[in-house]
Each structure stands twice: as structure tokens, then as C-alpha cells.
Amino acid sequence: MKKLEIIIESVEKRKVCRLLDQIGVSGYTIIDNVLGRGSHFTRSGTELSEIMKSSLIIVVEKDEIISKIIDVIKNEVLKFYSGKLFLSEVQIIE
Amino acid sequence: MKKLEIIIESVEKRKVCRLLDQIGVSGYTIIDNVLGRGSHFTRSGTELSEIMKSSLIIVVEKDEIISKIIDVIKNEVLKFYSGKLFLSEVQIIE
Amino acid sequence: MKKLEIIIESVEKRKVCRLLDQIGVSGYTIIDNVLGRGSHFTRSGTELSEIMKSSLIIVVEKDEIISKIIDVIKNEVLKFYSGKLFLSEVQIIE
Amino acid sequence: MTNFISDAIQNLATPMILFFVLGFISTIIKSDIEIPQAISKVLAIYFMIAIGFKGGVEISKTGIDISLYNAIINSVFIGISTPIVAFLILKYIGKIDNINSGAISAHYGSVSVVTFVTAISFLNSKSIDFSGYMAGMMALMESPAIFVSILLVRIFSSQKISTLKSNFIDLLKESLFNSSVVLLFGSLVIGLIVGEKGMTSVKPFLVDPFNGILTLFLLDMGMIAGQRISEFKKVGFFLSVFAICMPVMSASITILMSSLFNFSLGDTFLFSVLAASSSYIAAPAAVRIALPQANPAYYITMSLAITFPFNIMFGIPLYFSLINYW
Amino acid sequence: MTNFISDAIQNLATPMILFFVLGFISTIIKSDIEIPQAISKVLAIYFMIAIGFKGGVEISKTGIDISLYNAIINSVFIGISTPIVAFLILKYIGKIDNINSGAISAHYGSVSVVTFVTAISFLNSKSIDFSGYMAGMMALMESPAIFVSILLVRIFSSQKISTLKSNFIDLLKESLFNSSVVLLFGSLVIGLIVGEKGMTSVKPFLVDPFNGILTLFLLDMGMIAGQRISEFKKVGFFLSVFAICMPVMSASITILMSSLFNFSLGDTFLFSVLAASSSYIAAPAAVRIALPQANPAYYITMSLAITFPFNIMFGIPLYFSLINYW
Amino acid sequence: MTNFISDAIQNLATPMILFFVLGFISTIIKSDIEIPQAISKVLAIYFMIAIGFKGGVEISKTGIDISLYNAIINSVFIGISTPIVAFLILKYIGKIDNINSGAISAHYGSVSVVTFVTAISFLNSKSIDFSGYMAGMMALMESPAIFVSILLVRIFSSQKISTLKSNFIDLLKESLFNSSVVLLFGSLVIGLIVGEKGMTSVKPFLVDPFNGILTLFLLDMGMIAGQRISEFKKVGFFLSVFAICMPVMSASITILMSSLFNFSLGDTFLFSVLAASSSYIAAPAAVRIALPQANPAYYITMSLAITFPFNIMFGIPLYFSLINYW
Ligand SMILES: Nc1ncnc2c1ncn2[C@@H]1O[C@H](COP(=O)(O)O)[C@@H](O)[C@H]1O
Ligand SMILES: Nc1ncnc2c1ncn2[C@@H]1O[C@H](COP(=O)(O)O)[C@@H](O)[C@H]1O
Ligand SMILES: Nc1ncnc2c1ncn2[C@@H]1O[C@H](COP(=O)(O)O)[C@@H](O)[C@H]1O
Numbered sequence A, B, C: 001m002k003k004l005e006i007i008i009e010s011v012e013k014r015k016v017c018r019l020l021d022q023i024g025v026s027g028y029t030i031i032d033n034v035l036g037r038g039s040h041f042t043r044s045g046t047e048l049s050e051i052m053k054s055s056l057i058i059v060v061e062k063d064e065i066i067s068k069i070i071d072v073i074k075n076e077v078l079k080f081y082s083g084k085l086f087l088s089e090v091q092i093i094e
Numbered sequence D, E, F: 001m002t003n004f005i006s007d008a009i010q011n012l013a014t015p016m017i018l019f020f021v022l023g024f025i026s027t028i029i030k031s032d033i034e035i036p037q038a039i040s041k042v043l044a045i046y047f048m049i050a051i052g053f054k055g056g057v058e059i060s061k062t063g064i065d066i067s068l069y070n071a072i073i074n075s076v077f078i079g080i081s082t083p084i085v086a087f088l089i090l091k092y093i094g095k096i097d098n099i100n101s102g103a104i105s106a107h108y109g110s111v112s113v114v115t116f117v118t119a120i121s122f123l124n125s126k127s128i129d130f131s132g133y134m135a136g137m138m139a140l141m142e143s144p145a146i147f148v149s150i151l152l153v154r155i156f157s158s159q160k161i162s163t164l165k166s167n168f169i170d171l172l173k174e175s176l177f178n179s180s181v182v183l184l185f186g187s188l189v190i191g192l193i194v195g196e197k198g199m200t201s202v203k204p205f206l207v208d209p210f211n212g213i214l215t216l217f218l219l220d221m222g223m224i225a226g227q228r229i230s231e232f233k234k235v236g237f238f239l240s241v242f243a244i245c246m247p248v249m250s251a252s253i254t255i256l257m258s259s260l261f262n263f264s265l266g267d268t269f270l271f272s273v274l275a276a277s278s279s280y281i282a283a284p285a286a287v288r289i290a291l292p293q294a295n296p297a298y299y300i301t302m303s304l305a306i307t308f309p310f311n312i313m314f315g316i317p318l319y320f321s322l323i324n325y326w
């Protein structure tokens, strides 16, 4: 099993969830109000709009599904928005 | 060392912490207000009660203790509540 | 690539970010309002000051940079403050 | 009948109800209005403090008399009988399994603070008095239904219900000392101690902006209810009908019962609203602990997305006219 | 001229503006004051409800007449012409690329609720009346500029702009039913329905503490603006000048335009403030979805850290004296 | 003596204190009441703005005279002497190590906003006046004790204290520009500028609901204090006694000192309360940065769970009767 951590601008959260649902993942977990710095701009989260905050979405799935997710996110989201994808090994116990 | 990520309904948080204390883990970290979707119902976290939210509890421990935790959580918590356990390799630096 | 998870008292967050910027990491992600228990005191996060809360900082970087971070954090921060460093393998997809 | 209609229209045309409708609509059209949960939580606390405190001050003025004992008897009776009736209907007419029947009846036996607050605001607009201890009656009616329902599940289930001991302790804490009970009773006692003199110092916060703050809170409740509405189809026909008929029935029975005690118009009305109202804060948390096998999509959706809107929009004027024009 | 100076000083010496300055300074000296985002969000909602509702109640008193149609025409005209003018200036004088020109003009064509609220508080302090429907005009002016700007980008860009279809749907939702539009229109309609009678019950919350709450909100806005100021150098000279001249120009044109319609002093002033104000809640979110290639450091910093402070501190008295002493 | 008892009972029977007690009890019985931190934070900000602003408006009415200079001298004296006395007692009588002695004396030398606010509410209930600048005095007394305490630790520690340079810079920022100092001084200056005219516009928010909001805040403080009580045993006997005797001693010395200056009854009382109060917002954060080796379980628990409740429940009437009936 693989764990994919998706860091994405909060404005794109609804869309990413929609894509994950379409792909048919068995589940995902969302941590909101995540801050950070990358190569684009510092997300300090102080604005009244949501655009300076990130969401961290965790998906644990089989390798094939993870590859599909990566493909879709790359094409539909990361072409226009900043964001990061981190992949690691994990074991589902239950 | 192993890292166990426990995603549990927030109503069960106090109980899980109690169990971890009883087992005698050296520590744990809790991220509250986690949302998500799994096979049961969508945790959108909008209700006034806590029941539609999850907590993510991270425990890093030796393999034996992790096995014990898994056993206890499976028997005492996951029989009745939805929740997920993800296990991975990790190194404690300090 | 390695993922370093830094759990640090919230009062030290600004300093750790400053150190990471100085080292020249390519980015980091911060989850605030993290609670927990370790060997020191229970962070229940109920006080009006920030001292009973943690921040979880995630850095994904090349091995050399991660070693540097570990060095700096150990010397400049963990000598005086409680905190934990967890290291694991990860793959950057994008 | 014409009176009911005019009352209903008048009730629907208050800012509170209209903001509830606005919240509901805004969710349906997927607007991005977001009232942070921190605010919802503190508003709920505000209302419990405000009505508890005001009730206590009222009692300090009028003193305690025989009617209080009657009110307590009535409350306990309602708190115990409503979940039993609900359970039997669900099990035998609705053919719902024991556990979900118990879970749902716990909600309909318990009470809703916001429904009660809206009813008070309705009475105020008509300048009708009610007893100070009614806030205490609400606190009394929060928990019994939860225990009664669990008991019913245990009695009717042939196979052992696997509620763990540790869960039962959590449940006891959750139910006896849940925030509504503690805040309502606590504030009532405080109001009783400080009396009218203490009231003057806090009136600009606890009394004057009450209706206005209710407006904001009902906007939020409208959105919460609206979000649940997508789960509507999971609830099914029988339970949807139940979610509307059960409150009307509870209110009617309560009005009959209360007439035995000769309560004032305001008190009778508030009793009927309490009986009709279903819990969506205390009960879900308690039931999730006590009956984890029950499906939350049923009880939360019914209570929050059907019964609550029905009660504040149509139930309140309906129960009022039932009392008046029977 | 002396009138402008005395107005400006008088405006600067209100608690609201001074708390804005305090917030700004506190961020510069790196104080750790922190107003949680949950509070900022609910305060923004409070102001939209309060002005929408009050506007509706006013309309219910005066009724609707020809001036409303004029006001709608004026609003739509401003909402469409401002972004076009801004876009052309940015593109041809500033040599800014199409996408960033479009992103910025969307902000300057849209409106700022807090600037509007501060202007209302300025009018109140001078006891100058304005029409109830002005809150509705603000709601009308929120979204058109966003669509106009995107259209301009598409027209002027030779290579295909790669906005995805799914993004366009998100954008539509975000713009048409964004929280300001729904809350302002919704509250206005509610105010219209309940009229003055409904007002009495919510006045202690929606009217009386209005200025005081604005004080707290502007402290927060001062901090938010102050935090952006570090991005100032990224914005550059031309855009900084634009962020001050554009509002003055929009206000001036609007004052001329409005004189054709014979609006009251208060209404003309509010129209000029709306035209001059730039959005920093609705537009950033919409633009981030519609034009992700644009640089947020430009539009957020300009709108929040330059135009907004300029408007509430100097713009408001300036536009007022332009109208009066022209 | 009978006066003290009647004052104490009267103080205990205010809604504010009773809600504090309710919060405390609710935590002991493990009720699930939860006031979100976002609310606690904004309430703390509200009180600093409200008392700072009101103080400034008062000064604008009365002007500045010689008593202000006396008050500043008195404040600085208290701010420097209290931590020295505390440190010596802790080190030589309590045999506490240097670092923890320093950490604790920083807290007792600094001040508590909520204790001050409760004292003001006590004065108001007795219609006793106090000077507008007292809010400024509180701001003055926030930080000196922190620096004095760190200096004491450095002087008395033979081995080098390993505070890093970068930490010292953080500390300076944290102490000089911490939120209380900036908000109190800032609001005071704003109040001074806008005067009584500015007050009218914000009174319904910053003045009228003051006591009521304090009620909610003290409910929260009661819960925070109650949660700390489980750490009580870690504090030990000596420190527990210290946490009650130190404030009484500080207040007594201050009353003597203040009598040299001929301050009014209200001012003397507020000085004594400030001296007696111990910090639990600014000092913990600063001390955690400056003296990380000190044990937070000591200083937070003492300050929050012993001294704070003692002061608002018994200290306030005690210091008042000390002044009156000495
Ligand atoms: N090396 C990294 N380690 C951890 N998080 C990162 C890293 N780089 C970027 N991020 C996160 O991804 C977000 C977007 O990054 P970017 O697209 O580079 O601006 C940042 O705001 C961070 O939260
Ligand atoms: N495949 C998954 N990846 C990540 N998180 C998951 C996954 N499945 C479930 N979860 C999380 O676990 C919670 C409970 O899942 P479930 O018991 O399947 O309803 C969900 O609300 C998610 O937060
Ligand atoms: N074994 C562990 N697993 C996960 N998190 C831990 C562990 N030990 C400590 N922590 C986290 O690190 C923080 C500081 O730990 P300590 O320095 O041991 O007090 C705790 O509050 C926890 O949030």
C-alpha cells in the first residue's frame, strides 16, 4: 500500500475531492488550515480569503490507484496551481 | 521504530488516549478537526456535535508496543467505531 | 528524499522557520494547534498562552539538507525545548 | 384555523426564521458562506447561559411554589414516556431494528435548546409570560430519554448488546454532566443567587441582543440543516414521516397532560415545544458512544434536517394554536 | 480645500480609523496580537447582514421608486466600465501582461464591504442620509467585474487560455453565489419583509454596536494589511501608483456619471466609494480559480495593503469633498 | 472585619464570580463544555481595548496632572520590587533553584488583565471612581518584572545560563511589544485622541456589555483554571502557600507605598490588585522563551489555578477592606 500526501491550495480542495471520488478511492483524510512556504509564495493564512492557506489530503491506496491519482492531479490541478505530492510506503492495519 | 497513524472519531479520542496511557507509550501527538471520507459516512465536520469529525493520533514507538496498541485499539475501539490504522517505518532522531 | 517531521512547542515556531529559511530548504509545511503528550508535560492546549501547544513542521528534502536541519535544530532548539524529530523515506512526485 | 395561519405567517416573517431559511437556501445553491464552528459553539453556550440565568432571576422574583413540583413531575413524565412511545412506533410500525429504534428515540425524547429559544422568542413577541423554571425543566429533560432508550434496546435485544463497560462510564459522564445540563442548571442557580440586582449588570449582554444573536445563530443552523438534506434519501419514507408526525404527537399528548396540572399558557406551550423538539447536540454524542452500531445518517438527518426546521417554522405556531383553540 | 483637510482630520480621528492604524503599526513592530480567523470571518458576515438588513428595512419604509432603476443602471455601468478602464491602463500604460492585468482589474472593478461600511459610518457621523437599496447596489457590483475581466483576458490573449471547464463551473458558483452576494441580497430581502417591526427586535445586535464592532474589525484589517506590506517591493512602482490613482479616478468618473441621475448626496458618495474600493475577499478567491497563472502577490497586496488603507483614511474624505466642493 | 465579610460575600455573589465558579466546577465534574480558543483570545483582546480606550477617554476629560507622574513612579517601583522580593523568598525560604525562582517571580511581578478587569467591575458596583490612566499603569507593569527576573537569574547563577542570543531577541520583542502592552497603550492613546465624542459611537460595544461579556470570559477562565488543578500536587506545599501569601504581601506593601502618594481610594485599590495579580498570558510565553529550563507546571499552575482564583474571589474584597479599615 502507498500513502500519498497532497498539499494543495485550499481553493482547490473541493475540486481535488471531486476528482478522488471520481477515481473511486476507498477514502481520504483532510487536514485544513495548513500553512507553509514553497517556491511560490508564503502561505501565512492571515487573509480573509482562503487563497493563502493549504489543505493536506492523505490517501492510502493500492499502487495502481495511487498512480491514477497522481496522473489526474498532475493534469487537472498542478498545471495551474502550486502544490506538492509526497509518496511513501505504508501498511493498512484496519 | 514504527509510526502508527490512528484516525478515529473525535468522540472516541479521550478513550484512545486513556488506552495509550495504560499501555505505557512514551508519547503521542494529536491533530484535531480532521475531516474525511471512508466507507461509512462523510465527515464534513459541520454539525454542532463532534460526531462528524475525526482526530488523527500519531504514535512512534518500538515494534512490540505498536503491536500491543494495534491489538487494543482493534478490540476496544474499532469493533464499534469506524477508524483507520496506518503503519509505516520511521526513525526517531531525538 | 527524506521527510522530517518536527514537533516543536509553538513558542519556538517562528525561530524554527527562520532557521529553515537560513539553511535554504526548498519549502516546508506547518500544522498548528497540535496537542500531545511526551516525557515532559501534557500539551492540552487550553491555556490562553501558546505554551501548551505544539506545531508540526514537515520538511521534505535531500539527505544532506535534512542532516543539516537535524544538526541545527538539535543545537539551537532541542537543547532547551522539548520536541521530537521523526525521519522517514519519501518520494517527491511533484 | 385562521388564527393558526395568521400565527404561522407572523412566525415565518420574523427575522430569525427568515435567516434560518436564508441559511438553508444558501447551502442548497452551494454558496460559500461559512460560519466558523468556534462561533456556533460559543453561540450555543450563550443561549444556554442567557436562558438559564434569566430563568433563575425570574424564580428569585416569584419564589418557588407548588407549580414547580408539578412541572418537575411533568418533565420527568415527558422525558420517560416520549422515548418509549417513539421506540414502540419505530420498532413495530416502522419495522426498524432495535438499535436504530433506540438511537432515534433517544433523540426525540431529549430536547433541542435552539427550538426552545425560538419558542421563547415567539412568546416574547406576543408578550406572553412563562415561568422562570422552564429553563430548568429543559435541563431536566435532556438526559432521561437517552438512558431509557438504551434500556429499551437492552430489554428488546435477545443477543447481548456489546456496549463495553468503559463506554458506559463515558456515557454516564457525557449524559449527566453534558454541557447543556451543566450550563442550564448552573446559570439558573446563578440567576437565583444574584437576583434582579445581578441582572442589571449583565442585561446589555445576556438580554438585549438576544433576538439579534439568535438571528445569526439560526442562519448558521439553516446552513447546518441544509448540508444534511443531501442525506435525505438515506432516511427513507417512513422515517421522514415519523420525523414530522412524532413531534406533533408528542406536543399533543403533552398539551393534554399539562392541562391536568393547570400550567399557565406560556408554560404549557413551552412544555409542548420541549416534548416536540429533538436533540442534535447532546443526544448524537451520547448515542454515538452508547450505541455505536446505530447509523448516524438516520438520527442526525432526521433530527437536524427535518424535525428542527419543521418545529421552528410550523410546529411552534401549530402547538400554540392547538392550546388556544382546542 | 480647507474643508477636505478638516474632513480628513475628522475622519482620521475616529476610533475606527485609529484602530486600523493601531493594527497596522502593531504588525510593523511585530507585536504578537492575534485575532483568530474565526472572528474575522464572523465579523465580515455580521457587517453584511447588518447593512443588508438595515437597507431592506429602509426600503420597506420609503418604497421603491424610479431612483432604484437609475441606481441599478449606474451600478451595472460602474461594474462593467471600471474593470475595462483598469485593464486598458494596466496593459497599455503599465505594460503588464494580459493575465495579470485581468486579475488586477477584476479586483478594482469589484467592491470592498469594509470600505463601504466605513463610508456608512462616516455618513452617520455627519447625519447624512442614503437610500436603503445601496446595500443591494453593492451586492450587484460584486461579480460583474470578475466576468468582464476574464472576458478581456480571453479577447486579448492570442494563445488559448487554459482555464479548464471544471474550473469555469467552480468560478460561476464562486462568483454568482459567493457569500457577500447571498448575504447582502438575502438580508436585504429579509429586512424588506419584516420592516420596522422586525427591526426593533434585532436592533440591539445589528444596529447599536455596529460602530464598536467595526472598531475591532478594523484593528484586524490593519494587521492583515500590515502583514502584506512586506510584499510591497514585489508590487513595483507602477502598480503602487496605480493602486492609489485608480480609485481616485474611478470615484471621480462615478461622481460625474451619478450627477446625471440626480442621486442624493449620500448615494452619490456611496457610489463613488464603491467604485473606488477594490475587493480582497470575493475577487481573490474567484481570480485564483479563474486565472491561476496570475500572481497573487500583485493583486492581494495592491488591494489590501495599498488601496484599502488609502480609501478608508484619505479616499473617503476626498471623495466626499469632491462631491461637495466641485 | 464584618465589612470584609460582607464585601467578600457581595463580591462572591456577582454573576461574574459565580460563572467563574461554575466553569471551575464543570471541569472538576468533567463536563464537556468547551469555549473555543478563538473566543478566549478575542475576549482577552476585547477587554484590553475596552479598558484602554475608556481610560484614554477619561484622561481626555480630566487632563494630566502631577498624580500621573506619581502613578508612573509607583508602577515602576512595584514592577521592579515585586519580582525581587518574590525571587528572594523563593530562593532563600523556599530553597527553589535559581531558574524556577526567576521564572515564578517574573509571573508575580507582572500583572493579570482579567484580575484587573474584575477589580474594575468591583469598583463600578460600588460606584467608586478611579483614574483613566490606570489602564496605562497596567501596561507599564507588564514587562519590567520579566527583565528583572532574568537579570536576577543571571546574577545568582554561577554557571552560565545558556540563553542563546537569538532567544534574547525573541524575548525582547515578546516583552516590549507583546499584545497586552500594545493594545492597552494603543487603545489608551486612541481614547485620548477621540475623547468623549468618539466614545458615544462605540459605547454600545465597548462599555455597555462589558460586565456581561466578563461573565462569559470568567466562565472560560474558570474552566482553564480547573483543568490546571490536576497539576496541583506537582506544585507542592511551599509553592501553594506562596501562591496565596505572595499576592497578599504585594498588595499590603503596595497599599503602604501608595499612601505616600495620596492616590484616590480607587487608584490605591487598583494598584494593590495589580501588584497582587500574577500574569498567565504574557509572562508564560516570555519565560518559556527566556528560561526554557524552568518547569511550566510550576508557574502556570500557581498563577492560573491558585493565585488567579484567590485574587478574584477573596483578594479583591480583602485588599479593599485593608485600604478602608486599616
Ligand atoms: N520541501 C517541502 N517540504 C514540505 N512541504 C513543502 C515543500 N515544498 C513545498 N511544500 C508545501 O507545498 C506548498 C506549495 O509549494 P510551492 O508550490 O512550492 O509553492 C507550500 O506552501 C508548502 O506548504
Ligand atoms: N483510504 C484511505 N486513505 C486515507 N484515509 C482514509 C482512507 N479510508 C478511510 N480514511 C479515513 O478514515 C475515516 C474513517 O473511515 P471509514 O471507517 O472507512 O468510514 C475516514 O473518514 C477518513 O478520514
Ligand atoms: N512517541 C511519540 N510519538 C508521537 N509523538 C510524540 C512521542 N513522544 C513525544 N511526542 C510529541 O512530542 C511532544 C514533545 O515531547 P516531549 O519532549 O517528550 O515532551 C509531545 O507533546 C508529543 O506531541
Ligand code: NA
Pocket: D082, D107, D108, D109, D110, D111, D250, D274, D275, D276, D277, D278, D279
Ligand atoms: Na423531545
Ligand code: NA
Pocket: E082, E107, E108, E109, E110, E111, E250, E274, E275, E276, E277, E278, E279
Ligand atoms: Na471598485
Ligand code: NA
Pocket: F082, F107, F108, F109, F110, F111, F250, F274, F275, F276, F277, F278, F279
Ligand atoms: Na503582580
